[in-house]
Amino acid sequence: MASESLTPTTFVPAALNCGEPCSFKDTQLVALNHVDAVSWERLVGLCKEAGCLPHRAALGHESVVLAGSPDALAALRGTLLTEPGLRSVREAVEARLAELAHFDPVSRGREETHKRTTVATEQKVPVGTTLLVSREFTFDAAHNLPRYHGKCEKLHGHTFRVRVTVKAPLDTFSGMAFDFHQLKGPVEARVVKVLDHTYINETIANPSAEFMAVWIWEQLADLPLHEVMVWETPTCFVTYHGPARSDARS
Numbered sequence: 001m002a003s004e005s006l007t008p009t010t011f012v013p014a015a016l017n018c019g020e021p022c023s024f025k026d027t028q029l030v031a032l033n034h035v036d037a038v039s040w041e042r043l044v045g046l047c048k049e050a051g052c053l054p055h056r057a058a059l060g061h062e063s064v065v066l067a068g069s070p071d072a073l074a075a076l077r078g079t080l081l082t083e084p085g086l087r088s089v090r091e092a093v094e095a096r097l098a099e100l101a102h103f104d105p106v107s108r109g110r111e112e113t114h115k116r117t118t119v120a121t122e123q124k125v126p127v128g129t130t131l132l133v134s135r136e137f138t139f140d141a142a143h144n145l146p147r148y149h150g151k152c153e154k155l156h157g158h159t160f161r162v163r164v165t166v167k168a169p170l171d172t173f174s175g176m177a178f179d180f181h182q183l184k185g186p187v188e189a190r191v192v193k194v195l196d197h198t199y200i201n202e203t204i205a206n207p208s209a210e211f212m213a214v215w216i217w218e219q220l221a222d223l224p225l226h227e228v229m230v231w232e233t234p235t236c237f238v239t240y241h242g243p244a245r246s247d248a249r250s
Contacts, residue, residue, distance in 0.1 A: 028073060030066040030096045032089060039086060040064065046083070050076035066093070073097055095181060125170060131177040132226055134165040137187055139196035143207045155199075161231035162191065162216060166224045178224070190219040213240035 035043065040054075043064070047054045052068030052075075066089075068076065073093050080090035142157040164187050168178040200207040204215050213230045217240060220228075231237040 027067050028070055028096060030073070030092050032064045032066070032092055034062050035064045035089070036062060039089070042083065043086065043089060046079045046086075047076060050079055052076050070097065123172075123175070125172060129170040129172075130167055131170055132165050132167055133178040133180070133183065134163055134227075135180055135183045135187065136161060136163045137192050138162070139192045141195050141198050141200050143200040143204075145206065145208055146201075147206055148208075158232050160195070160212075161234075161237075162187070163227075163229040164216070164220065164223075164225070165227040165229075167226040168224050183223070186220055186223060191216050194219075209236070209238045210240070213238050214242065217242040 040056075040062075044054055047066065047068075050068070051072040052066055055065045055067065056063070066073070066076070074097060077090055077093045077097065080086050080093070083090070138159055138161050140157065140159050142155060144155045145152045164183060166178050166183060170177045194203065200212070204211055207215075209230045209232050213228045216230070217225060217228050221242075225242060228240045228242070229237055230240075
């Protein structure tokens with residue numbers, strides 16, 4: 001499901017074909033393409049619970065625009081967690097929320113305006129606290145092990161599962177150590193899209209799970225990597241801790 005972020009000025013209310021009045025003052029918009037009829041019906045109910053308005057829009061086939069405040073979109077993201085069939089919708093909402101989360105001096109100055117008055121006391125953490133942040137990915141590909149005698153020397157395929165873990169200091173203002181979206185982009189671009197639905201031997205000469213983990217580490221060497229894990233099957237995996245990060249990519 002393709003998605004794109006929109007600004008409130010991108011549309012006028014008439015373009016949304018909206019049966020309800022929409023306030024564009026604080027409204028954020030998220031555009032989605034290819035939302036099928038079943039997903040649309042479920043999405044309408046979830047949007048109502050979260051306080052968002054879904055609109056069929058003239059953006060192309062089965063296109064949708066979600067309209068809501070940042071708080072409403074965050075609430076929608078929460079309700080989508082238990083809806084595997086709407087994962088792409090959730091990721092599009094998350095991407096939009098990430099765009100809004102600019103932790104700069106301007107946003108810090110607005111914090112008192114936007115947060116609720118009945119919030120918990122500030123979380124106390126030791127100075128220098130670091131955390132491990134992980135994200136998992138899957139892709140389908142074929143390989144064979146030419147230097148191995150057994151079943152795996154013959155061409156075969158797997159649904160590979162990869163977990164990339166970075167280590168980063170905690171930003172005590174934002175409450176984040178490393179943005180999941182900043183992890184998703186490089187891994188998908190440099191690893192998943194390169195290997196998905198390919199014959200891996202054309203990229204990695206002897207693509208055992210071990211060599212794949214090393215190769216993945218090398219592709220992501222500019223990130224503050226802690227660990228790379230590669231599963232060939234749900235019960236067979238390797239873990240790699242590579243060399244310390246050197247100079248970042250330009």
